[in-house]
Amino acid sequence: MILIQRVRVRWTADARGAPAANARSGLARPRPLPGPLPEAEVVVHDVLADQAVGYQDREGVRAGGVALAREAGLWLGSGRASVVVDRLPGSAGYPRPSASARLFTLAAGQVGRYRANFRFTGCACSPSWYYEEWLVHVAHGPVARFGYGEPDRDVDHRVRLYGGARVGEPS
Template sequence: MIVIQRVRVRWTAKARAAPAANARRGLDQAVPLPRSLPEGDVVIHEVLADEAVDYARHDEVLDGGVEQARSIGLWLGRNGKTVTVDQLPGSAGYPRPDASTRLFMLTPGQVGRYRANFRFTGCACNPSWYYEDWLVHVSYGQVASDHFVHRQPDREVDHRVHLYGGTVHRGRRHP
């Protein structure tokens, strides 16, 4: 079983200022998993805190095979007892989507953490930007409901960038 939790925080350009940043501070943290998860090969706990609803968290659980991870921009591959986790190219306006990027490889019992942020636009006809900050945990094996909250990851990748311009990059990679 592979358990994934993606926590996203979303805001618009009007919420870029410091008071709005303070309102969303700390929302990009792991949260407890629902107590009962489906028995699928891949289970995804999707959590969204959106400025449009005053950052009230909305969550849902998705389950299925490895193809289910594509719905959140990840590609999972299996090679023997190893699971590879890749980031798929997405629709972000910034940073520009590259080809698929290897995030990490996990063996049974290991957890990986991936952090990223993005600037999106709905379509070419709509110049309104919105932003997302992602925290993604991937566990190769079943986990307790508070596993991602308390456990340090075995692998960690940080692809966050300065979203409002400039070239500041806080990236670190521990494959």
């Protein structure tokens, strides 16, 4: 089983200031897994905390084959003893979408964590921006919960969405 939990926090341009940032601080964190999880090759637990609904979690669980990972923006390739996790190109306006990117390879029993943030725009008829911060955990095998201890692999692609250096780099 490959278990994916994607937690997204979404906000609009109106919520860019410090008070709004404080309100969503800490929302991009692992959530308890709903139980019991379905038996399948891939299980995706998708959580969205959206400013439009007061950051109340909306969540769902889907189960199926490896193609299901595409819904979480990932591509999975598997060998006999490992699973390769790539980030698929998306529709973000910033950072610019690129070709798929290798995130990590997980052996059986390992957990990977991917963190990123994005600025999206609607269609050309509605040029309003919205932002998302993602926290994605991928487990190669069953886990009791995410966020307990350090993951075996950790990739941080967060950037400064309003300009400047990458998160964690000197300004």
